[in-house]
Amino acid sequence: MAYKDVYASWQTDPEKFWLSAAEAIDWDEAPVTALTDKGNDLYEWFADAKVNTCYNAVDRHVENGHGARVAIIHDSPITGTVHKLTYRELQERVASLAGALRAKGIEKGDRVIIYMPMVPEAIEAMLACARIGAIHSVVFGGFAANELAVRIDDATPKAIIAASCGLEPNRVVHYKPLVDGAIELAKHKPEFCVILQREQEVAKLGARDVDWHGFQAGVAPAECLPVEGNHPAYILYTSGTTGAPKGVVRHTAGHLVALNWTMKNIYNVDPGDVFWAASDVGWVVGHSYICYAPLIHGNTTIVFEGKPVGTPDAGTFWRVISEHNVKSFFTAPTAFRAVKREDPKGEFVKKYDLSCLKTVYLAGERADPDTIQWALDQLNVPVIDHWWQTETGYAIAANPMGIEHMPVKLGSPSVAMPGYDVQILDEGGHPMKPGALGAIAIKLPLPPGTLPTLWNAEERFRKSYLTHFPGFYETGDAGMIDEDGYLYIMARTDDVINVAGHRLSTGGMEEVLASHPDVAECAVIGVTDQLKGQMPVGFLCLNTGAGRKDSAVVAECVKLVREKIGPVAAFKSAVVVDRLPKTRSGKILRATMVKIADGEPYKAPATIDDPAVLDEIKIALQSIGYAK
CATH class of the missing domain: 3.40.50.980 (Rossmann fold)
Incomplete structure (x- = not known):
């Protein structure tokens, strides 16, 4: 069955689709009703069921004769140990x-x-x-x-x-x-x-x-x-833009059904295959794809303690993949950019037999086409960008490799997965034409496994996600959908800047900058400008051993944006920096950089990897006339 047929089967009868997917789970009391509409845009999945997550992730595999199968490989290059x-x-x-x-x-x-x-x-x-x-x-x-x-x-x-x-x-x-x-x-x-x-x-x-x-x-x-299907499995706190962190709730039954479905349909792995998500258990990827989904599906999962470069070198990823026979590898674009920066020609890749690796998946930050192309050139396997959020728990848009390997469009995480009716809306909540940049929203109800509410904060849940576009979940991301239905995530809504009345995506500019051969990583922010409202400023991290003058690279990058996007972008300022401020999960702290540039009070977010980098950013901005 092709993707369009699977998606159409969900559209035709969503409840039948998910009840069918639920048959792969071992229930104490199987669900009779898929969706419960609680009113006021609140929904629950499989609330009438009784089930246990741990039984499905562990005990049933032992009872089915797979007790000797490796469940977890702990690989710690820091301690130099491997334990299964x-x-x-x-x-x-x-x-x-x-x-x-x-x-x-x-x-x-x-x-x-x-x-x-x-x-x-x-x-x-x-x-x-x-x-x-x-x-x-x-x-x-x-x-x-x-x-x-x-x-x-x-x-x-x-x-x-x-x-x-x-x-x-x-x-x-x-x-x-x-x-x-x-x-x-x-x-x-x-x-x-x-x-x-x-x-x-x-x-x-x-x-x-x-x-x-x-x-x-x-x-x-x-x-x-056994617990009720709507019993909370966990609370995962995600940082809000203001105030206390938001406690995303995950209900038990929907979580089981959705994650199990993704392992074959999105990641194309079978029980017994080795799946590696190079993340941390503290983030949503660690919950969904280090702990729960691989084990529910009967896979071997890798718990990795280390960094992509420096433990001991830029070949750590390839060593782990080769040594443990990893079939499907999932990481953040920022990790690949770090490896690419240290090893632009892929010398470390050549040291390992990677014939076991069939697919690479990227998520967490926008995957710029240049990074994807580098990975394609080095690994010779499909490199799939896909998009999701802490709130959703798994992919909103992806290339469903277990259903159909759809054509890849660089810069797009492909198409909406079953369960997600993704639309592009203008500020008034009206659907926009293909190719138009707007707010990305998902028509309610959200599918199983996504957040039904926030912990002890239903009103905050409504205000954060449901109020701006009635009948929709507001993702907070901006993008567009093309004529073929491919979704493009261009920036957070806050990162769409207004230059002299033109709405421009900082993500589009970053894409152009990343295509420069000497640029390993980059970020673009919009800073306040009295004449034009906002002006874009670029930050460039150069490849190790680039051997070029910073001023020459900056001049070439400014010219490149002008050529690719046009004078409308008004891209005139860029600066070379050693590193970008990031969260520990690899997201670039653009909003904090904007505050620094505009001379506003700021403090290092709790999630920052290294607060010292903010001082470096401030000095760099002052060198080009900002952050006064």
Whole structure:
């Protein structure tokens, strides 16, 4: 069946489509009703079902004779170790941890915050919560105490599961003092903390702390507890533009059905294949495609502790793929740009046998055509951009490789997936013609597995996503759809700039800049201009060993934008920088850069990878007359 037929079958009868997909899940009580309309633009999927996530991710594979299959490969170039866990071993470890949590009073509906590095125990903690119906909230390991405290007060967890430390290529991150500091700052106090002691740093335990292994001793393992289909599986906090972070809720049944469907239809992997999402469990990719989807589908998933370059070199990705027989690889464009910058000619790629690799997927930031083309040239496999959000939990638009390998259009994450009626709207909420730039919105209801609300914040949910375009979910992204139905994500809505009355996409300018042979990575922001309203300013990171004068590259880039987009872009200012300010998940902090350029007060966002880079950006902007 071709993509258009699959999409049409969803359009014709959405509930029948998703009930059919639900047959791949093992239910305690199978759903009879797919969609429940709660009124006021609120919906729930499979609310009448009873099911357990951990059973579907672990136990059923053991019961079906696959206990010896490897479930998790932990690869840590930082410690120089590789460790594999089978599904049977994972079942035993998760049941033991779940039993110990239950013995300490954790019950269905209780919240548990997980604050862990990239170790298998992070996955075990998530699954142990799911096993007994607890609601986990994973917080990115290394977040400052204040950010952790904010999440403690919002989720009000009964327990925190953490490690003694996290590891980065050149430093040890002291997790236990951060946890203690966060609890001290928070109004809500958890009853106990479970601490995984790592040999690189053994933490001193206090009165509320229990040792990961010690508190499991002599405790009966827990069986899987069936929960309602609309029972929250987890809360994942995503930073809002203002105020407290937003707690995205994921309901259990829809999450299971949708993620399982994506593994074959989007990522084209079969049970037993090795799937690697090079992300962190603290982000949505880590939830969906390191932990849940691969295990639900019976795949082998990789938990990777390291960086794409520097651990030990720019060949780390290729070593992991080759060594562990990875079939499908998923990472962020920013990771590929980092590798490309260090190894523009792909010398490290040539060192490894990558014949196992069939497809590469990119998401998280706009995948500029130049980066995709570099990856295509080096890897000789399809490189697929796809687009989704923390809120949706999986791809809104993609090239569905397990259904049909559709023609790739560079710069586009391809077409809307079943469940998503994606439209381009003007500021008044009216549909726009093909090729016109506008706000990307999705007609309600959203499909299974997407957010039904925010944790304890229904009004904020409405205001953030449902109010601007009644009957639609507002994505916050801007883009266009072409005549063939291909979607182009051009920028966040806030990054569409107005130059002398012309609405222009900063993403379109970035695409042009990235095509310059010496540019490894770039960003464009709109700065305030008294005459034209806004003016674009470009930031260029050059390839290692480019050997060119910065002024020459800048002049060529300005000329390139003028040639490709035209004088209307008014692109006259660019500056070379060593690095761009990013979140730990690789997103460029354009809004903070705008504040710096306009001379407004700003502070380093909690998610920033390295706050020192903001000072470098300010100095660079001052060199071209901004940030006064």
